[in-house]
Amino acid sequence: MAITSLTGMKDVLPVNQESWLFVDNWQRLEESMRRQGRLYGFREMRTPLLEMTELFARGVGDTTDVVTKEMYSFTDRGDRPITVRPELTAGLVRSFIEHKLYALPQPTKVFGIGPAFRYERPQAGRLRQHHQWSVEVFGSQDPATDAEVIQIGIDLASQLGLNGLTVHLNSIGCPVCRPDYREKLKDHFRPHLGELCPDCNERFDKNPLRILDCKVDRDKPFMATAPKSIDHLCDECRSHFDGVQRHLKSLDIPFEIDTGIVRGLDYYTKTVFEVIYPPLGAQSTVWGGGRYDGLVETLGGPPTPGIGFGMGLERVLLTLEKMGLALPPQPPLDAFIATIGDAARSAALPLAARLRRTGLSAELDVLGRSLKAQMKYADRLGARYVVILGDDELARGEAQVKDMAGSAQHQVALENLAPWIEGQKAAAEAWSAAGDRPETQPENGGTHRG
């Protein structure tokens, strides 16, 4: 039996076979998220993958599916119950409390980027190891904060080219108004239990709000008449929800009230939202989150409101793919050093080192290939320039430098190599910035590169 990766766990590769598993795209996306965090005043936090099981049992909720049947839990060698994090928020909150970050100027705005693990059956857009950008604000109950948190995600998406995504918004109330609403909902469905699907009969006891977004019972007549959470909010929740909507409008962020947005983690209060891209398949939420005003206190901290969301990196990448969009490519290799002869070959390594020290990326032959094979290899690497160095040139302190975009070749003194290449690069970039293509000299036939 071959050793393979585990079910639902993917390798990110240096080849662009599947674009959502291409490492360049991951790097670009993470850069965008960190940049976005900076722009909005968020600081990165890195918390451990492993936490005490109790953190998630209390934080996420010990009746939720995530906790009851999806966690990677085990006891360590000291018989301590340990869990590999199924999401990032609980760990960030734990750290906020443990390090008393509430003593810093408030609010605390933080984010984490990293893997989370859930033991589920994989399907389109769902894995056992997935990655989240988890963005959190602790210490503000202002509806403007809700809007700002929604905005940072929408803003990132539009920078990536993901336009036309709409925010599905709902409010599920708070400990004051939700219990009443739950009872009203159960009163409404109780006479129809026989007509509801088996799943909904379970939901009736466990989480009646979930009946509202059942795919089986969706079209039954008594669904349309079911009481909606937003019609049963307490005064505080009502005005908060109105405030969130007002602020979203002022930011020109399109949203729609979607009373089916319920969320499966216990800590949510008031605002909940999801941003959905239906073509992703059954798992169409690109990111989602909400307010969790009781979570910090539940986990042993001072009463502190909070709000945040988790954005699935895989889902963002899949959405880009579905929309036919590409992240900007990594800069190409600046120079490949092709050598002929033993003396030249041993000179290549220090020469590459010199180029690299000036910030130019450089590669060289280490397989002892023929010049022709080296040229071919340089082409496949996407090198912009090939420095051709034979023993003759080396003796004269020169090299031939070939511009791979065309076919022009220049003699350049070795000591001027780095500045020469820099100059060529700068000139080419200036041309393309001016909107013109640098004319390639059609000396020996045109180029096929694009």
Added chain:
RNA sequence: GUGGCCGUAGCUCAGUAGGUUAGAGCGCCAGGUUGUGGCCCUGGAGGUCGCCGGUUCGAAACCGGUCGGUCACCCCA
């Protein structure tokens, strides 16, 4: 945890009334004369046909099981 579909080269896939050494395209490596990429041509490497068992004179193909992939339910990023 439940169900549908699918497992042949690195990738995309041909190959079934069961019949010799299992194929193609792309990719990879090398060559197409003196030290030069892209196009083209030639050659090469690479597969226990997912695995185990069964039927058969004979299985990549048929049957059973198993593992893996995929999609959906549940739930979520």
